[in-house]
Amino acid sequence: MTVYVDDAVHPWRDQRWAHLMADTLPELHAMAAQLGIPRRAFQNKRSGVHYDVPAPLRERAIALGARPISRHTDRILLKSVIANARAQYSANG
Structure with missing residues (x-):
């Protein structure tokens, strides 16, 4: 089982953000908790369950064991991770 963090490529509020x-959801929530991200930041979306993390927090996630993945060089793996995140979506939240 693995936690992943993609490239910090999404600009918002003067920062770059990653997903x-x-x-599994328990792994995702556990890593978010280790990073100090509140559960209310969890995004249960049809596009895939995830937490948004700013670039500096991305580096901390990697230091804690998250596997960095790149939208540029890990396309097949990234598509698989995103498909799995979509499969975990719950319309009930």
Whole structure:
């Protein structure tokens, strides 16, 4: 089981943001908790369950064991991770 963090490529509020995703929801929530991200920041969306993390927090996630993945060089893996995140979506929240 693995937690993943993609490239910090999404600009918002003068920062670059990444997506924190995982093979399972318990792993995802556990990593977010280790990073100090409140549960209310969890995004349960049809596009995939995830947490948004700013670039500096992305580096901390990697230091804690998250696997960095790149939208540029890990396309097949990233598509698989995103498909898994979509499969974990719950319309009930």
